Amino acid sequence: MKKNRIYMLALALVGLSCNVSAHENTIVEINDGLMQGVHNGSVISYKGIPYAQPPVGDLRWRAPQPVTAWDGVLQAKDYGSDCMQVPFPGDAAPLTGTLSENCLFLNVWQPAEPNRTLRPVMVWIHGGGFVNGGSSAANYDGTSFAQNGIVMVSINYRLGRFGFFAHPALTAANQDPALGNYGLMDQIAALKWVQDNIAHFGGDPNQVTVVGESAGGLSIHGLLTSPLAENLFGRAIIQSGAGRRNFSDRYLSHENKFGQTSAETAGLLFAQKFHIEGQGQGALDALRSLPTEDVVGDLSMMNMDSETYTGPMIDGTLITDHPQNIYNAGRGLSVPLLLGATTSEIPVSSPFTEWPETIDQALSIFGPVRAKIAKYAYGVTPDTPVTKLVLDIIRDTGMVEPARFVMKAAELQGQSVYGYRFGYIADVLKPTSEGADHASDIVYAFNTLHAQYHDAVTDADQAMAEMMHQYWVNFIRNGNPNGPDVPHWSHYRSWADNLMMFSNEGADQSGMVFDPWKVRLMLIESIQPSL
Secondary structure (H helix, E strand, O other): OHHHHHHHHHHHHHHOOOOOOHHHOOEEEEOOEEEEOEEEOOEEEEEEEEOOOOOOHHHOOOOOOOOOOOOOEEEOOOOOOEEOOOOOOOOOOOOOOOEEOOOOEEEEEEEOOOOOOOEEEEEEEOOOOOOOOOOOOHHHOOHHHHHOOOEEEEEOOOOHHHHEOOOHHHHHHOOOOOOOEHHHHHHHHHHHHHHHHHHHHOEEEEEEEEEEEOHHHHHHHHHHHOHHHOOOOOEEEEEOOOOOOOOOOOEOOOOOOOOOOOHHHHHHHHHHHOOOOOOOHHHHHHHHOOOHHHHHOOOEOOEOOOOOOOOOOEOOOOOOOOHHHHHHOOOOOOOOEEEEEEOEOOOOOOOOOOOOOOHHHHHHHHOHHHHHHHHHHOOOOOOOOHHHHHHHHHHHHHHHHHHHHHHHHHHHOOOOEEEEEEOOOOHHHOOOOOOOEOOOOHHHHHOOHHHHHHHHOOHHHHHHHHHHHHHHHHHHHHOOOOOOOOOOOOOOOOOOOEEEEEOOOOHHHOEEEEOOOHHHHHHHHHHOOOO
């Protein structure tokens, strides 16, 4: 095997023309074999790298298994398949590849120019509610990070019922140390791949920053608090990743204190849809024999079936509790953090049992005295629509206040933490948008505006992208977003509630502020439930 690799490498080198510089060689050898990427300007990319065996057949609902080494040269020039899902119209990051149950691939972008020392590494974990998304979206292209000296990795992980599923037959089979959260196991396996292989791409395994948005940010909270992910990364950027509770309140094998059924019960109900009964090996074999399309069903961000699908669960091994409980106990926040939310977040985690019909009904959740303060804090006027107020409260409850909670908890644990709020709206959207939507900050952080807005990108848009991208690059390099070409970004301090505000007025009007939503977020904090 080793001789064959050397032979193939020699052939590749001979094939290079004599006037091509050495750094343009796109053949790299990792632990599993040789692969060839694509050289484009100052960046070399490697796409569709398998980091685990295909999770199909008997490996469906198993922890990811090590890749079998290959002979020859793997052509790592195109994205591998994204994980099975039902795409939904209007996805801000549409996928460009195929969909398959065989989807455990990752991608690497590295600077083409050799370096005397290993470079910092970024690992991107996409969002999509744990049912959608993938690494092939053009918004997530790593070229700009590599041009700025970062080795960037993006990963796929199993979604929907392929990634998050429990059933008594799986529990009885006892095939893996952990159960249920297979998508999170994939993320951990990918991070272990990075530790083992990234030096071959010029990356430093001791300088890994995980970056995730939405479900990717929620995943990072899972990784921060999981005993199975220790020492796999040293910094984290969490974009709109909440931080108080898991994606669901479900436990693997028993109901929670709110009376919600277990993830195993959801699995039993799913099996019954296909007339699969029992809790033994026969039931497990039948479940693993179901066609891929049947397992996917109609799950998407637009259709969450809470009866037969739970998403990430508290399994007791990989996920042991809600982040809120672990952070409140003074644990879990062991790395430098940069995190925040947008000004028009996705509405999740509602504190209302029924949709309020009046302003007074909406404010009543704060109690009679605080309701008067909330009316002021939310800027309620006689013309304020009830729907707007309710959505603001829900957005604050699910995303914005939890980010503040994590900042405060990190500060208490003595951790370096930087907070932000993203309020910039692309010029083309300014006439129709009232705030920066959930996930709208991604293309600014990646400096990939043209992938989303194409020819409508303005100079002001690009200036915001260049500033935000530079902050992300600086933090990945140093655990600190500051540098010579961007306004100073101070550590978060709870007494000040200070944030970097990416202003809708543009990059030149962005900078540190005392959180203008401080009072309303304090009110939201007072009604957050004990988990």
